[in-house]
Amino acid sequence: MRNxxxxxxxxxxxxxxxxxxxxxxxLFLDTHPCDIEARAYYSSMRDAYKEAADQYKMEFxxxxxxxxxxxxxxxxxxxxWPWEGGSC
Numbered sequence: 771m772r773n774x775x776x777x778x779x780x781x782x783x784x785x786x787x788x789x790x791x792x793x794x795x796x797l798f799l800d801t802h803p804c805d806i807e808a809r810a811y812y813s814s815m816r817d818a819y820k821e822a823a824d825q826y827k828m829e830f831x832x833x834x835x836x837x838x839x840x841x842x843x844x845x846x847x848x849x850x851w852p853w854e855g856g857s858c
Contacts, residue, residue: 781826785833788819 795812823833832838
């Protein structure tokens with residue numbers, strides 16, 4: 771269980787890191803829309819974020835409320851909450 775927790779935390783750290791980098795690049799691009807390097811950086815961070823988020827969803831379940839498929843069961847509640855030992 772501890773190894774899974776470390777993996778979950780490491781994956782969440784990647785998601786936070788890529789999300790932050792993507793957001794910062796977006797802010798820079800708001801004032802420098804023609805910067806080719808910045809656009810390439812944004813694209814690479816976006817792709818890395820999507821890959822990490824997809825991996826998280828596959829291994830641990832929904833990451834965002836929009837990831838929940840509520841057609842058969844409300845899966846949002848399946849994982850432990852942060853105060854129950856889950857990652858936030």
